[in-house]
Amino acid sequence: MTKPRTHQFDTLTLHAGSAPDPATGARATPIYQSASFVFPDSDHAAALFNMERGGHVYSRISNPTCAALEERVAALEGGVGAIATASGQAALHLAIATLQGAGTHIVASRALYGGSHNLMAYTLPRFGIETTFVDPRDLDAWRAAIRPQTRMFFGETLGNPGLDVLDVPAVAALAHEHGLPLVVDSTFTTPWLMRPFDHGADIVVHSATKFLSGHGVVIGGVVVDGGCFDWDGGAARGKFATLTEPYAGFHDMVFSEESTTAAFLLRARREGLRDFGACMAPFTAFQVLQGIETLPLRMARHVANARRIVAFLREHPLVASVGYPELPDHPDHALAQRLLPRGCGAVFSFDLAGTRAQGRRFIEGLTLFSHLANVGDAKSLVIHPASTTHFRMTADDLARAGIREGTIRLSIGLEDPDDLIEDLSRALHAAGKA
Amino acid sequence: MRVDVGGRVVYAYTGARAPRAGQPDVVLVHGAANDHSVWSLQSRYVAHHGRNAYAVDLPGHGRSAGPAVTSVDALAGWLADFMAAAGIGRATLVGHSLGSLAALAAAARAPDRVAALALLGTAVPMPVSEALLDAARADDHVAFELINGWSFSAGAKLRGNRQPGVWMTGNAMRLMERTAPGVLYADLAACNDYAGGLAAAGGVRCPVLLVQGARDIMAPPANARALAAALHDVRSVMLPDCGHAMMSEAPDAVLDALRAFLPVSQAGA
Numbered sequence: 001m002t003k004p005r006t007h008q009f010d011t012l013t014l015h016a017g018s019a020p021d022p023a024t025g026a027r028a029t030p031i032y033q034s035a036s037f038v039f040p041d042s043d044h045a046a047a048l049f050n051m052e053r054g055g056h057v058y059s060r061i062s063n064p065t066c067a068a069l070e071e072r073v074a075a076l077e078g079g080v081g082a083i084a085t086a087s088g089q090a091a092l093h094l095a096i097a098t099l100q101g102a103g104t105h106i107v108a109s110r111a112l113y114g115g116s117h118n119l120m121a122y123t124l125p126r127f128g129i130e131t132t133f134v135d136p137r138d139l140d141a142w143r144a145a146i147r148p149q150t151r152m153f154f155g156e157t158l159g160n161p162g163l164d165v166l167d168v169p170a171v172a173a174l175a176h177e178h179g180l181p182l183v184v185d186s187t188f189t190t191p192w193l194m195r196p197f198d199h200g201a202d203i204v205v206h207s208a209t210k211f212l213s214g215h216g217v218v219i220g221g222v223v224v225d226g227g228c229f230d231w232d233g234g235a236a237r238g239k240f241a242t243l244t245e246p247y248a249g250f251h252d253m254v255f256s257e258e259s260t261t262a263a264f265l266l267r268a269r270r271e272g273l274r275d276f277g278a279c280m281a282p283f284t285a286f287q288v289l290q291g292i293e294t295l296p297l298r299m300a301r302h303v304a305n306a307r308r309i310v311a312f313l314r315e316h317p318l319v320a321s322v323g324y325p326e327l328p329d330h331p332d333h334a335l336a337q338r339l340l341p342r343g344c345g346a347v348f349s350f351d352l353a354g355t356r357a358q359g360r361r362f363i364e365g366l367t368l369f370s371h372l373a374n375v376g377d378a379k380s381l382v383i384h385p386a387s388t389t390h391f392r393m394t395a396d397d398l399a400r401a402g403i404r405e406g407t408i409r410l411s412i413g414l415e416d417p418d419d420l421i422e423d424l425s426r427a428l429h430a431a432g433k434a
Numbered sequence: 435m436r437v438d439v440g441g442r443v444v445y446a447y448t449g450a451r452a453p454r455a456g457q458p459d460v461v462l463v464h465g466a467a468n469d470h471s472v473w474s475l476q477s478r479y480v481a482h483h484g485r486n487a488y489a490v491d492l493p494g495h496g497r498s499a500g501p502a503v504t505s506v507d508a509l510a511g512w513l514a515d516f517m518a519a520a521g522i523g524r525a526t527l528v529g530h531s532l533g534s535l536a537a538l539a540a541a542a543r544a545p546d547r548v549a550a551l552a553l554l555g556t557a558v559p560m561p562v563s564e565a566l567l568d569a570a571r572a573d574d575h576v577a578f579e580l581i582n583g584w585s586f587s588a589g590a591k592l593r594g595n596r597q598p599g600v601w602m603t604g605n606a607m608r609l610m611e612r613t614a615p616g617v618l619y620a621d622l623a624a625c626n627d628y629a630g631g632l633a634a635a636g637g638v639r640c641p642v643l644l645v646q647g648a649r650d651i652m653a654p655p656a657n658a659r660a661l662a663a664a665l666h667d668v669r670s671v672m673l674p675d676c677g678h679a680m681m682s683e684a685p686d687a688v689l690d691a692l693r694a695f696l697p698v699s700q701a702g703a
Contacts, residue, residue, distance in 0.1 A: 003576060004583035007592065016601075017593045052479035053686055054596030062598035070599035075592075080608050081600035227608035253450050260471040260496060261608040262600060269599065 009076065009192070010296050017071030018289065031286045032064040050251075051258075051270075061273050065282035069289050073212070073222045076191040076292070077204055080227030080262045083269055084220065084285055088187060088207025089115055090278035091221030095183050095203050097276065098268040099240060100151040102128025107145040107152075109136035109166060110400055111159025114389040116185065117401075120154075122392075135400070136164050137331065142174055151239060152181050157196060158188035158340075161349045161385050161409040162323050162402030165332035165339060172200030179235025187211070187376070188345045192299040197226040199339065203264065208284075210376025211346075213291035214298050218284045223268065227261040243267055249275075298378070301414050303343035308417040309410065309424065313350050318428050320353040323402070346412040347375045349385070351404055354431060359384060359406050361434035365427030368420060369410065380413035380420055435488075436497075437519040444516055445497035446470065446488040449481025453488070458549070459522045460696070462489040463513065465531030465555070466621035467581070467610040469496025472530065475597075475685045476692060485696065488525075490516060492533075494617045502620035506532075506628040510539035517547065526696065528552040530681065531653060532625050535560060538661075539630065542637035552643040552695055554688065555650055555678045557657035558631030562622045570619040577618055578610040587649040587677035595682070602682050635664035642668045643695040645688060647676035669695070 007015070018029040037056045039045035047053040056062050070082040085091040096106070108120055110133035120131035134141035136155050153175040155166040172182040181202035186194065190211045196204050206212055208220035230236060232244040243263045246252035250270050255263040273279050280288075291298075310324045325336035325344040336344050352359050363371050369382040373389055383389060385403050393401065412420065435453070437444050446461075447470040453459070460480050462473045470477070470489035481487040493512065494500030503509045513536055517525060526549050529537030534556035541548040569577035582603050583591075595602045610618070642665045646655040655672065662668050671691040676684045 004579045006579070006583065012592075015592045019589065019593050047479060047689075050478060050482055052475055052482065053689065054475065054598065055686075056598060064598075067595075067598040068593070071593055071595060071601050074599070074601035074604055078604060079601065080605040081597075083599055227605060228611070230612075251450055257447055257497075258450065258471070258474055260469055260612065261605050265599065 012072070012075045013295050014293050016075035017068040029065060029068045029286060029289055031282050033282050035059050059282065060277055060279045061269060063279075063282050063285070065289075066280050066285040069280070069285040070222070072289065072292055073191075073206070074224055077224045078195050078197050078226075079204065079224040081265045082222050082224040083265060083273065084208070084222050084280035084288075086221065086278040086280055087219045088185075088205065088209060088221035089119065091205040091207070091223040092116055092119065092185065094268050094272045094276065094278065095205055095223050096124070096129065096152070098264060098272050099181070099242060100129060101242070103149060104129055104151045105147050105149040106131040106154055107142055107150055108133055109155035109159060109164070110134060110397070111136050111162055111164040111402065112156060113160040113185070113187075114385070114392065117390075118392060136166055136171075139167075139170055139174060142171060146178055146180075150178070150180060152183050154183045154185075156185040156188065157194050158325075158345055158347075160188070161347070161407065163325050163330070163332070163344060163348055164402070165325050165335045165344075167335055168196050168199040168201050168339065172202070176200070177235065179237070179239055181229045188347055189340065190295060190299060192296055193340055193342050193345060197228070202226050202229040208288045209374065211299065211302070212295065213288040214294070214376065214378055215287075215291060216374055216377035216379065218287045220280050220284045220288055225262055225265040229264070231256045231263055247271070298414060299342075302346035302412060305414065305417045305420065306346040306348065306412040307343070309412050309420060310348065312421045312424065316428055318353050318358075318432050320351040320406070322348065322350040324348045347409065349403075349407050349409045352406040352408060352431065354406070354434070356405055358431040358434045359408065362408065362427045362431035365430035366423055368415060368423040375409075375411035377411060378414045380415055381411040383409050385409050435520070437516070439512065439515050439519045442493065442499040444490065444493070444499070444519070446490040446516075446520065447473070447477055449478040449487040449489070451481040451487075453486035457484060457486045459486045459488065459525040461513070461517065461522065461525045461527050462487065463527065463529040463533030463537050464489070464492065464495070465533050466625065467495070467578070467613045467618040469609065471496070471609065472681050476681065476689050479689055479693070480696070488520060488522070494614060494620070500614060500617070502617045503624070504620045505624050506535045506539050507630065509536035509624065510543050513537070513540040514544055514547065523547065524549050526550040526552065528554070528692065529556070530554040531556070531678065532621050535625060535628050535631065538638070539628075539634050541640060542634035545637065545639040548640050550641045550643070550695070551638060552645065552692060554645040555647060555653045555680055556644065556661065557653035558635065558661040560625040560628065560631075560653060560657070562626040567619070567622055567626060570622050573615040573619070578607055581610065581652075582607055584652050585678040587647070587675055587683060589675065590677060590679070590683045596685050602679070606679060606682065632660060632664045635661050638665055640667070641695075643691065644668060644670040645673065645680065645691045646670065647673050647678060647680050647683070649676060650678045650680075652678035
């Protein structure tokens with residue numbers, strides 16, 4: 001049978017969403033550093049405002065550089081479109097605020113980035129949105145947590161920091177059975193390691209600050225619409241009024257009728273970007289685009305380096321355990337082999353066998369690894385989650401998220417792996433003497 | 435809006451504005467495995483500029499109940515039934531691809547009820563490749579992939595959506611994937627089997643607009659020459675660097691072509 005040829009992933013990382021600039025011939029995507037865009041005439045202006053024509057009006061709502069990035073990430077994820085946001089947190093907030101309001105509920109994995117946990121556990125309740133956190137591996141717990149007010153399932157493709165692998169197909173199937181979308185944070189995996197829509201997820205959010213941009217120089221986020229979820233069909237009927245009922249804030253638009261496939265994205269842009277305003281700056285979009293151009297090359301190196309470091313740490317006497325799903329003793333080993341055939345990323349945690357003081361000495365003994373709160377940089381990074389990213393969590397919550405006092409999180413960069421191993425080796429030696 | 439046609443629910447998107455008595459009516463008819471949403475920009479413009487827009491979901495598509503109609507002549511009859519059910523006496527018909535054939539046949543069948551005809555991405559005849567028909571008959575996903583591969587011009591496969599942030603080919607794929615098994619084959623077979631196009635063209639009494647993509651390989655412009663010759667009041671717009679999926683690829687150019695043409699239809703109404 002004739003099989004059509006489509007552009008492959010590596011080609012899309014370079015070309016999706018952008019072409020040589022028609023006005024100047026510039027080959028790189030220009031930074032359209034303009035707050036607003038001139039209307040050719042009054043009729044055109046009115047048509048843009050009323051969504052009769054496509055185009056840009058004001059850079060809070062859309063911008064050509066950001067649009068190039070949005071198309072590119074949507075293409076790489078296999079979605080229908082995307083919205084670039086001011087940060088990964090803004091992307092998650094935009095997804096939630098577009099789908100639900102006061103009186104609703106989320107079921108979320110409890111293996112989350114501390115910032116996402118803060119938003120759901122402490123801040124959203126003030127706006128009437130409650131979250132039940134569940135063991136991501138326990139499907140019965142997901143099911144039992146569902147309430148009539150539940151509007152989404154949320155989890156990370158690779159949980160932070162223990163690398164719990166989310167069983168996206170199983171959790172998505174359960175969500176769909178109850179008329180709920182599965183929203184996943186795919187920051188640790190990027191579309192190079194996993195395309196969550198291929199496994200049943202409905203909305204993907206990214207912190208573009210991490211591997212997508214890859215160089216630790218910008219704060220940004222992306223929310224991507226898979227375009228498959230039927231917002232007013234089956235068990236979802238009646239749950240998503242923001243998409244299926246007339247919206248007085250846009251001439252009684254019914255988003256699900258306006259766009260069969262991208263109703264979520266439409267509301268997120270027309271309401272969420274318009275009113276909450278957490279848009280991405282064009283310069284940021286340019287830098288994320290630059291980063292994505294080398295995403296396949298970088299991710300392959302990140303993963304190869306991480307494997308070397310994992311192998312080294314596993315053999316070291318001062319290391320009690322290493323949590324990396326490619327290891328046979330990781331609880332998600334089999335799942336990772338199925339969902340993450342290219343690898344399990346470059347962020348992982350290990351537990352020092354020693355005291356808390358030895359942990360501190362270890363981190364302070366590193367020279368190539370930078371002690372800071374970020375991951376997914378080209379440079380290698382290290383942090384102690386219990387005292388930093390997850391410090392607001394109670395001891396019980398920490399334990400449930402797989403974090404101990406001695407847990408160290410590494411983000412493996414693109415340096416020569418032998419140099420990284422030497423750096424770790426020296427710091428472990430210093431810790432051993434502390 | 436929803437109306438009952440032959441005991442089945444039919445949905446038509448009216449550009450988020452209820453039809454008003456006394457305004458000219460414009461019915462927009464989508465192509466194979468599509469629905470009303472392919473016309474979202476154009477239908478909103480029509481509805482907010484003094485006309486009533488009805489971007490209809492054909493049976494078995496979008497929000498209209500099935501089954502799909504299996505021939506162009508039957509679709510033409512169905513369009514007349516829809517217009518009657520919606521209280522539309524006379525309308526301008528705007529059709530894309532399969533929808534253009536249905537509109538053409540409807541205009542020939544009831545000339546007094548069609549004020550004007552805009553045929554986008556049309557060809558007469560409209561043969562469908564065996565490979566595509568085979569894949570569609572088998573409900574193989576490859577059929578959607580072939581359509582996507584052939585419907586967008588080379589540049590548009592990679593970039594350039596006028597609607598910010600929407601990935602055109604991904605969006606088109608998801609829309610097609612929503613159709614029930616068998617619908618795409620019914621649509622494509624209706625195109626492939628329709629032999630009455632030139633005869634229908636001879637029976638059309640109203641002004642006709644042809645809008646074609648210079649890079650359309652699903653309905654190549656050359657395949658509409660005989661149709662143009664058979665129509666007695668026809669004008670053509672050629673969209674440069676545009677493929678078959680013209681409402682996505684060149685929404686402004688499509689709208690501009692319609693804007694220039696609709697007053698002609700009104701004059702004839």
